[in-house]
Structure formats: structure tokens, C-alpha cells
Amino acid sequence: EIRFGTDGWRALIARDFTFTNVAIVAQAYSEYLIDRGDADRGVVISFDTRFMSSEFARTAAETISSNRIPVSLSRTVTPTPVLSYAVKHQQATGGVMITASHNPYQYSGIKFKDHYGGPALPALTKSVESYLGRNKPAFNPQEIAKNLSETDLFPAYEQAIHEYVRFDHISRLRGKIIIDLMHGAGIGVPERFLTGDNIELQCLHNEPDPLFGGRSPEPILKNLPELVSVLQKENILAGFATDGDADRFAVLDPKGKFVELHDLMPLLLRYLIKSRGLKGRVVRTTSMADTVDRMAEKLGGITVEEVPVGFKNIAEMMLMGDVILGGEESGGFGYYGFLPERDGILSVLLVLEMMAAENRDLDSMVAELRDSYGPFVYGRIDRHFDLAVLQKNLNGLIKNTPEKIANYHVKSVNLIDGIKIYFREGAWMLMRVSQTEPLARIYVGGSEQQMVDMILAAGEQLLTRTVGVK
Numbered sequence: 001e002i003r004f005g006t007d008g009w010r011a012l013i014a015r016d017f018t019f020t021n022v023a024i025v026a027q028a029y030s031e032y033l034i035d036r037g038d039a040d041r042g043v044v045i046s047f048d049t050r051f052m053s054s055e056f057a058r059t060a061a062e063t064i065s066s067n068r069i070p071v072s073l074s075r076t077v078t079p080t081p082v083l084s085y086a087v088k089h090q091q092a093t094g095g096v097m098i099t100a101s102h103n104p105y106q107y108s109g110i111k112f113k114d115h116y117g118g119p120a121l122p123a124l125t126k127s128v129e130s131y132l133g134r135n136k137p138a139f140n141p142q143e144i145a146k147n148l149s150e151t152d153l154f155p156a157y158e159q160a161i162h163e164y165v166r167f168d169h170i171s172r173l174r175g176k177i178i179i180d181l182m183h184g185a186g187i188g189v190p191e192r193f194l195t196g197d198n199i200e201l202q203c204l205h206n207e208p209d210p211l212f213g214g215r216s217p218e219p220i221l222k223n224l225p226e227l228v229s230v231l232q233k234e235n236i237l238a239g240f241a242t243d244g245d246a247d248r249f250a251v252l253d254p255k256g257k258f259v260e261l262h263d264l265m266p267l268l269l270r271y272l273i274k275s276r277g278l279k280g281r282v283v284r285t286t287s288m289a290d291t292v293d294r295m296a297e298k299l300g301g302i303t304v305e306e307v308p309v310g311f312k313n314i315a316e317m318m319l320m321g322d323v324i325l326g327g328e329e330s331g332g333f334g335y336y337g338f339l340p341e342r343d344g345i346l347s348v349l350l351v352l353e354m355m356a357a358e359n360r361d362l363d364s365m366v367a368e369l370r371d372s373y374g375p376f377v378y379g380r381i382d383r384h385f386d387l388a389v390l391q392k393n394l395n396g397l398i399k400n401t402p403e404k405i406a407n408y409h410v411k412s413v414n415l416i417d418g419i420k421i422y423f424r425e426g427a428w429m430l431m432r433v434s435q436t437e438p439l440a441r442i443y444v445g446g447s448e449q450q451m452v453d454m455i456l457a458a459g460e461q462l463l464t465r466t467v468g469v470k
Contacts, residue, residue, distance in 0.1 A: 005435035010109030023137035042070035079246030088117030118340035186246035217244035280322030406458035
């Protein structure tokens with residue numbers, strides 16, 4: 001079965017993600033574009049470092065080009081934002097990225113990009129789904145020879161990055177920077193931008209590995225032990241990581257401590273407004289803390305929009321204009337004036353630019369933020385589940401929310417995505433179904449570690465008792 005989630009289609013390689021099914025999806029996408037009327041503008045296709053990604057990409061390219069649609073196929077592995085920029089730069093009708101992002105190595109997937117260089121909105125993916133299986137996938141060697149070409153997608157993206165990022169600021173940094181590429185599509189990319197006499201760049205896991213070193217290529221603390229170890233042993237300005245397709249990122253301070261994206265987003269917002277004179281809106285997913293809301297209020301003239309999890313929901317807001325910064329808890333940030341797309345590489349560079357411009361390290365910036373807005377502790381639990389049972393019982397939890405959880409009093413409930421419970425004591429808990437993996441996710445934010453741990457444990461117990469988590 002082929003089902004699209006918040007970010008395209010992901011499935012287990014060989015079981016559901018097969019050459020046959022990739023061709024079926026590519027045929028459906030082709031028919032949708034033809035009926036939309038702009039297929040002649042062409043499609044750009046690229047891929048990550050997973051098993052058979054290049055071969056799956058070629059299957060998609062051959063199917064689409066057999067439908068008499070021009071296809072520009074990347075010669076090499078690229079990050080997703082490089083593919084997205086190519087779609088906009090080439091004025092193509094859309095793009096196809098073969099990736100499963102941060103999922104475990106057993107998965108692959110397809111992300112669709114629309115003509116604006118960002119994630120396809122739900123209306124597009126629903127339309128593509130409606131075309132699935134209508135016709136057999138096309139394969140026409142003559143049309144392939146005529147319509148399929150291979151290209152290097154990096155030059156246009158590199159130029160755009162150099163025009164957007166203030167490298168004259170970054171060049172003031174003196175010291176060592178370390179980036180964990182997690183064996184993903186970001187391999188070889190930092191070296192394109194971070195060169196110079198003052199900066200020493202070290203890249204970890206900077207070679208392709210379809211097994212991702214035995215870990216999921218998700219830039220969370222438990223998956224970054226080597227990065228933490230190096231930071232704790234050496235004198236380094238900051239540590240970074242990018243995920244499997246390099247559209248998301250993580251930041252660690254010089255001591256190897258994880259910098260929460262809930263803290264980084266308000267810091268970047270303040271910097272972008274101060275350095276670029278921007279005014280407008282900020283968009284965050286419901287899984288983010290409200291620290292950025294409070295920063296926006298302090299700065300004045302900035303409104304905040306809260307949307308369901310999934311960067312497509314942020315992108316939809318960015319397409320309306322005047323969005324300074326869009327961010328999600330999982331490390332996907334998008335920026336005004338670039339693309340309505342998350343970009344891990346650009347995010348790393350902007351954090352470095354901020355550090356250089358303010359002549360401060362990250363831990364001092366976070367400490368100042370916490371002095372202003374109070375302490376913040378965050379935790380997340382992911383658990384495998386039976387989807388049908390989970391949906392049924394989460395609906396029951398929404399209808400019958402307890403008055404107290406772990407001795408904390410329920411104040412209000414937000415149903416933007418799953419159920420987000422706010423407590424009188426200042427904490428919050430979000431429980432939702434992942435649309436990209438067979439997981440239930442529990443997110444908790446609060447002022448103390450003990451508070452967060454207690455609510456997480458109670459939430460997990462509640463979910464286990466109600467849902468039957470595996």
C-alpha cells in the first residue's frame with residue numbers, strides 16, 4: 001500500500017519501497033502534472049545516500065521522461081534543499097527527492113517539491129494519490145533519450161548561499177568547528193563554504209554509508225556520541241549535525257551540551273531582525289515551546305502563527321509572504337528571502353554568522369535567554385504503536401482528558417495536532433501520531449528536569465495503558 005504522510009511517501013525498502021512502486025508513484029505524478037498543464041516546464045530529481053537511492057531516482061526519472069516530460073537528474077547525491085533550490089532556479093514544475101530523511105536505514109521514500117522550491121502542499125499529494133494505479137508506468141527508451149538529462153545541481157545553490165549568508169562575518173571567527181554529517185546527503189557540503197585561514201573545519205561521518213553507522217540519521221543527542229566526545233575533549237567553537245538529507249540540523253555548545261531548538265529559534269529571530277531589519281510573522285509548529293512567542297512580543301511588531309507538525313504547514317504560511325522565520329522542534333528552519341523550505345546547511349551557516357556578528361559563544365547566548373525568560377527543560381519519547389488502536393484511543397483521550405497528570409493540574413487543551421495539554425504549573429505535553437514513521441510521540445516542556453521527567457513518565461504510562469504501545 002502506498003500512503004503519503006506529512007512529508008511525502010516513506011516505506012520499508014524491498015517490502016513496499018520497490019522499483020515497481022516507485023514507477024507507479026512516478027507515473028501518478030506524471031499524469032497529475034500533465035493534467036495540471038505545466039508538465040513541459042520539467043521535473044528535477046535527486047537522491048540521498050540510502051540503499052539504491054540513485055537507482056530509484058533513475059527509475060523515477062525514466063518513468064517521468066517516458067511521459068514526455070523533461071527531467072533533470074542529479075549526477076550525484078545532494079541535500080534536499082539543493083534539489084529544492086534547483087526546482088526554483090530552473091523554473092521547473094516540480095521536483096522529486098529520493099530520501100527517507102531521518103528514518104532508519106531500512107526505509108526509503110519520495111519527497112515532492114513544487115515549483116516554488118518547497119514541499120508539496122497536501123492538495124498536491126492528495127491529487128497524486130488519486131492517480132495511483134490508473135495506468136501502468138510508462139517506459140519508452142526513445143522518450144527517455146530525448147527528455148532525460150543529467151546535471152550538477154550544486155552551482156546555483158552555492159551562489160545563492162554566498163549571496164544570502166554574510167561570510168564576511170563568519171570569516172571573523174577564529175577556531176575549530178566540527179560538523180557531523182551522519183553519513184547523509186550533507187557529505188562534502190560544508191567544505192564548499194567553510195574554508196579560510198581562521199576556521200579549522202572537521203567533519204565526522206563524512207562518507208556515504210547506507211547503514212548510517214548503525215543509527216538513524218536523526219540529529220538528536222543519543223545519535224551523536226562521537227560529536228559530543230570530541231567537543232568535550234577539544235577546544236571547539238561549536239558542534240553541528242545534519243540529518244539524512246541535510247534539511248534539518250542540530251547544534252551543540254563547546255562543552256558538548258545540546259542546544260535546544262526551542263532556545264535557538266528565538267535567538268535566530270532576534271538576530272535576523274537586528275541584522276536584516278525584517279518585520280513580519282514567525283511560524284512555529286505546535287511541538288515548539290512558546291519562548292519564541294515571548295521574544296517576538298518583546299521585539300514588537302512580530303506576530304506568531306502556530307501550525308501542526310510538518311514543514312509543509314510552515315511552507316504554506318511562508319508562501320503568503322512576510323514570514324521571517326519558520327521552525328519546527330525537529331530542527332527544520334526556513335528563512336525569509338531564500339526558500340519556503342527547511343535547510344540544515346543554511347541554518348548552520350546562519351548560526352555561525354550570528355556567533356561572529358555578536359562575538360559571543362552559544363552557551364552565553366542561551367544563558368542570557370534563560371535569564372530573561374526563565375529556565376526551560378525539554379524531553380521527548382518515541383514509541384512504536386498499532387496505528388488503528390492509537391488513533392481510536394487518542395480520540396478517547398481528547399474527549400476525556402484527565403484533570404491531573406503526574407500531580408500537575410490540567411489548565412487547557414490544544415487540538416491543533418494530536419492533543420497538547422497545558423498545565424497550571426507552567427509545563428506542557430504534546431501527544432501525537434508521527435506521519436513519517438510508525439510512532440507515537442510525546443513531547444514535554446517545563447521549568448525543571450524533575451517536572452519534565454514526571455510528566456513524560458506519566459504520559460508514557462497513560463499512552464501505554466490507553467493505547468498498548470509496543
